[in-house]
Structure formats: C-alpha cells, structure tokens
Amino acid sequence: MSNETFEPRIVGFLCNWCTYAAADTAGVSRMKQPPNIDIIRVMCSGRVDPTFILKAFREGADGVLVAGCHPGDCHYSEGNYKTLRRMTLLRQMLPQLGIEPGRFRLEWISSAEAPKWTQVAREFTEQVRALGPLDWKGTVLAGVPVALEHACATEVTV
C-alpha cells in the first residue's frame, strides 16, 4: 500500500473538559479536519491507562493520541500531571516493542483551542500516514512476551 492512498486509523483519548470540548467546537464551527481520528471520551486524561493505548495498537490502530487540559488547567486539578508521568514511561516502552515513537502523541489542548485541535489532528494524521500501517503481528508480536500479548488480547465480554 503506498503511503499516499493509505488512510491511517488513529484512536484519540480526549479528556471531557478540554480537548473533547475543543474537538466538539471544531466540529460545530465546521473547521476542516481529517476524519482519521476516532475519539474515545474519558473524563480526564488521567483516566487513560497505558494498557488502553497498547490495546488500541493491538486492535489495529496505526496511531494513538492522548490529549487533555494544559498543565495547571486540569479540571480535576492535577490529573494531567499523572498522565504526563505515565505517558513518559509508555513512550520509552513503545520502541522496545517495535512501535515507532511517532505513532504516539501526547498533547495539551484547551477547550478554547479548537484551531489547535484541527492543527494537531492534521499534523498527527500526516505523521502517521508517513509511517505507514502498523504491522502488529510482524513487528510487535515477534518480540513481545507472551504475557503482554495475552493481556492486550483479552476479549471483553459485555
């Protein structure tokens, strides 16, 4: 698949108060943005468990975006600081699994920053498009401990 026609699938975990609102405003304001990001709303970026991100990659996402309120502006005072720490660790772990660091992005976008949201969405989509599709089975699975794959592969029964 050539990178020009490749449409990456990206999962975005957005906090309810800032970035989700920014994305909502961008949509309501009819701002132009790529359709590649599928959004999962969480109350706070601090809710994002790093395993959610691995799960997304395992399920076929080519990129994952986590975005919340600016530091100091968290609706829950300091949830985004926890996010920052966790994502820093995760970012170090991704290359060890064979996932390019460019497939993951952490952003602070306030509810007032709809234009920034569209800009990040465009940039990140292009960045992931350039990296091409993520071959989980070929690159990741080959070197991953069975336990991790087992954890990520757990089927949810609802």
Place this chain on the structure above:
Amino acid sequence: MVTLTIDGQVLQAEEGKTILEVAQRSGIEIPTLCYHPVLPPDGSCRLCTVEVVAGGRSGLHTACTYPVEDGLEVLTRSPRVVEARKVILGMLLSRTPNVEMIQDLARDYGVTEPPFPTEDPDEKCVLCGRCVRACHEMVKAGAINFANRGADRAVGPPFMEKTRACIGCGACTIVCPTGAIEIVLREAAEYLAKPLGPTAAIYTPLLQAIPRVPVIDTDSCIRFRQYDRTEGEIEDACGACELVCEANAVDFTQEDEILEVEVGAIIVATGFERWNPTLLPQYSYGKYPNVLDSMEFERLSNAAGPTKGQILTHEGRVPEAIAFLHCVGSRDEHANPYCSRVCCMHAMKQAHIAKERTGADVYELYIDIRAFGKGYEEFYERVQREGIIFIRGRGAEVVMVGDQLVVKAEDTGIGRPLVLPVDMVVLVNGMTPPHDADEVARLFGIGRSPDGFFLEDHPKLRPFQTATEGVFLAGTCQAPRDVPDTVAHSSAAAAEALGLLSRGEVVISPQVAYIPEELCSGCRICNELCPYGAISFDEEKQVSVVNEALCKGCGTCVAACPSGIIVGKHFTDDQILVQIEALLRTPVA
C-alpha cells in the same frame, strides 16, 4: 449650654461655639469672607464684625473668632456695625474693583465706587488667607504663605517661584472666594482635565449605586496621601468631609474587609471592560482632546455629568460636526474579531442626543448596522429621519490638519475616499473581558471561549451554567450583551441558583470511583493520587474507601490501581476497551 441674645433673639448655644456659628444656625445673616466652615477661623477680613455688649461695655469684634458666653448681647446690624463694614468693604473694593463677589457685597452696604485709589484693576486676591490656611492646616503641604507687609502683602509660594512643596491638589482654588488662584496644567496633564473630570476624591460612584453613599478614593484623597507620605504620623490630616458631614457618617478607619461566606451557589457577574482605543493609534485617542470614547461621551451627555449634559468640545464650544466611528476594536483582525453587539445601538442613541442638543452635523461611520432587538430597527429608522448621516465605511484615521480635526474614511457606497472635518470624534469602542478574567476563571473552575469571555456549559441549552456545578454566569462576563439581554440572562442565572438552593441538595455526577472492598489489597497508592482527598484508608478493614460526595470521577485512581480493581463507574476498563475494539474492528466506511 450658655444663653445669649443676638439682635434681640434669646438663643441657647453650646459652649465653645463662636457667635458666627450660633448666628448662622439660627438663620441670622452675617457676611463673611475669610471664614470657611472647614478651616480654622482667622478673623483677618473683619467683615463679620458685630457689636458685642458684655459686662456693660460694648465693642466691635469679629463674630467668627468670638466664643459665646453666658449673658452676651450681640448686635449684627447696629449703625456702628454697618459703618464699620462699609469701611471694610470700601477698602476691599478699592483693592479688587472688578471682582463681582466683592462688588455684590459692597453694593449691599451702599458702596458702589471704590473710595480709595486702585493699584491694579485686575487684582483678584483679597488677602483673606483661606488658601494659606487650607494649604497649611488641611493639606499640610505648606506650599503657599503670606509674604511682605502692609501694602505689599501678597500670597504665594516662597520667593514667588515654582515650588516642589505644591502637590497640585487644587484645594487652594476650591476655597478661594474670588477665583484668584488657577491651576496651570502642563500639556501632559491637560488631557485629564477635559470636561469629563477629574472628580473629587470623595464621590458617589454612580446615581444608581447601592448603597447610595459616597466613597473615598484613598489614592487621591489628601488625607490618605498625607498618611502615606508621613507613614501615618499626621493625626490631624485634612478631614474636611468629616467636618462638614452633619450626620457624622465619615469614618476614615474603615478598611476593605475580606469575608468568608459559606454558600450553596455562586453567580459570577464580573462584567466587561471597555476596549482600550489607544491600542489602535490611528484613531489618535489620548492624543487629541476632542477624540472621546463612548463612555466619555456618555458622561459628557449625562445631565448629572461635569457639563450638566451640555455637549461641549474641550475648548468649551458647541461642536458643529461630530463623527461616531463604529467598530473600534471590534470586528477587526488587529483587535477583537468578534462583534460587541451593543455598540451600534448606543452609538445611535448618542448620535440622537448629540443632534438634539447641539444641532450639529452628526455622522455615523459603520461597517454594518446591527439593530438586533425589539424596537431597535425602528430606532435606526427614526435617527435616520432625524438627519443623522450614515456612511457605510469604517473610519480609517483621525488626524489634525492645522487646527482642524479630520476623519479619513472610505465611503463604500460610492467607492470614494472621504475626508470629514469635524469638531469631535467619538470612538465607539466595544467590550472585552476584564483584564483579570483569567484569575477569576481559574478560581471558579470556569473555561473561557476564544474571545476570552467565560465559557457557558452549552451555547444554546445551558447558556448560564458552567462546567462546574453550582457556578453560574450572569451578563457580560459570558458574552457582550445589552441591558435587556443582561437582565434576562442574569434573572435566569438567579432562578437556577435559587432552584439549586431550594432543593437543598446537589445532584452529583454518577461517574464516581468505587473500590470493591473484598478485592482491595490496601496498598494505598490511590490515597495519595486523589486530587480531592476523596479516598481514605479504613484502618480497621485495611482497605481504601471512596467518599462518593467528594469524588469528581476523574478516574486517575482507576488508571493507577496496580490490582486494576478500582471501578470508574460509567468509564470502566471494560467499557473503554470494548469501545477500542468496536472502533477498530469496524471497517472504515
């Protein structure tokens, strides 16, 4: 109490009062000149001379300095008194033959011509010394004093030279009975002195102020400035307002208080600020005194304002042409991109007033007229009929050509540049959020929209609620709006707040964390993480417990639990994981 007789009237008086004070309170007129109610009496002009009979002897004395005594008999209009005052007024009139106030006083006593030769017909100072006493006793600046003796006596600063001791308060000009003292402002200060102000240091903020009581501006009040200069050492600083207040309502010891009040709801009504027109220098605001902003024109046209509602230029003339420049700072990519909504209408109202009171040619330079409310379009048509000239085109520049103020613009109706010579320019400036909106927003956990105003929870369905439960928005802190809309918005916010209070309980979000007791290992990692202190440790059971009333449902603990057993209700791990699966297992449409 003492008993005395004035002109045959038997009067009771408090000990320590002067004859003048007692007479004035009883409606007996005694002419005065050097006496001023807030200054210590001096008795230097002798005009209040009365005949006092005490202990069988009679003599002429100044009423302003003579303390009352028991059995005193005072005559204020006896032939001796009248004769004495005639001589005094004759001398005063000879010194200042062209001062109206002295002419009037002298005429009352039949003195119409100066009996002595006049040295300087333009002399205005009567050497009463009110200014000297004000400067020394009230202001404590000591910048002016008497100089020389006898016929050469004069009032002025030391050696009649400019003095740094003068603080420019103007108290001397206020107490001077004949208008002999003028304050000369240097060019830089002239701008402040246009017809709009300055106001006194004690004033009622506005006619509709609640409570309607005067306030003291401690930054400009002489008394407080004295305190600052001397670090509070001067105990008998000014206090003129306290002296004249009959209700004894002036209290200099009052201070700002910070009250802590427990409340069930908060309505944020912090309003707006006027957009500062100096940020667009092409409009020359602050450079030419006849360039006003909307609020200044409003003050100028106000019947309770400094000109009593007369519309006058800085030079005191009735303007013959006035231009209103719409959208100054609004709908402008160099300033605020948004429309401030209310300005079109208030510019038209002001144009209507200007036309009515001055008959001037009134121009409105606009981009679009936004007459958006009930009766507004009709008003737009009315002012057009009244002869207001509407020119479609934003004002480009305000310049001075010689002595003439000129507005440059483009008339887009005819596609030609336009040069309008006018006497007054009113910059119709829009609304901006207050400069400290950021602090307020953070304090109450309110978001802000891109224009900087506070963000409502939903633009259509929750226009006065915020993301924080129990915090409501009222009026222009949320968006520019006019008075009717502000009243509607604020009433709605008040009703919502009242509803919250009358319920007596707050509906909390169901999205809270839950720790299954039987699965918790008691590691306490979550206890430290919670920003709200909602998780405590049950020592007896050795497990962590979530207080649902405190928990806001952020889920930080859920993501952090090493055993993965904390449940974030409505955002459980399973719910999120199944969303990921659903998203990525669905083929792209």
